[in-house]
Amino acid sequence: MTSGRREATIVLLGFAALAVLFTFPLTLHLGSVGRIDNGDGQFSIWNVAWVARALVLDPVHVLDANIFYPHRGTLTYSETNLGAGALAVPIYWTTGNAYAAHNVVLLLSFVLGGSILTFVLSPLLVVALALAAVVSAIVVFDGESIWLEGIALIGLYCIIAASFWWG
Numbered sequence: 647m648t649s650g651r652r653e654a655t656i657v658l659l660g661f662a663a664l665a666v667l668f669t670f671p672l673t674l675h676l677g678s679v680g681r682i683d684n685g686d687g688q689f690s691i692w693n694v695a696w697v698a699r700a701l702v703l704d705p706v707h708v709l710d711a712n713i714f715y716p717h718r719g720t721l722t723y724s725e726t727n728l729g730a731g732a733l734a735v736p737i738y739w740t741t742g743n744a745y746a747a748h749n750v751v752l753l754l755s756f757v758l759g760g761s762i763l764t765f766v767l768s769p770l771l772v773v774a775l776a777l778a779a780v781v782s783a784i785v786v787f788d789g790e791s792i793w794l795e796g797i798a799l800i801g802l803y804c805i806i807a808a809s810f811w812w813g
Contacts, residue, residue, distance in 0.1 A: 657761050665756035673753070677746040689724070694751055695744035696721070697731020702739060730755075774809040778802055 666673045681687025692713075700708040708728070711721040733754055734747035741747070767775070781802050785795045 654761075658757060661757045661760040662753075664760070665753045668756075669753065672749055676749045677741060677743045680745045680748060690727075691744050691748045693721075693725070693727045694730045694734050694748045695738060697727055698734040698738035698747055701731060701735055770809050774806045778806055 672679055680691050682691070696711050696713075697708060700711075708731075709719045709721040709726065714720040714723070730748075730751045734751045737750045738744070738747035781798065785791065785799060
């Protein structure tokens, strides 16, 4: 195995492990758990399942979703999620489960998005961005902010700027 393939494999496996870790309850129940407590979550699950279904059965009319039947092109009224639906095709047609299709695409988005980021940016920049994400999450987690957190964020922004300038 070449050095580049070894690095790509390690990066993909690392981000896969992080995706499983950070979405932990989801990974145990891929086919039965979803954000259905609001309309956005329900729409997202339906949208991915519709595109996965339509790409196989009738790809010419994939944009003619049944959401505002009998109007045509109704999938273009909001996000079309054609890429997510295309990634969900094997899962949707293997299981017939919209939750599983949506959740696998969700996990894949973390893995693929993070993996591509590491090939575009240097390791220093990836670490700086990961540090920024962690510190920002810690700061906004409690819903309150104090001056020390603000100073920490300003220092972090200076570190990120320096790493982009010299990285």
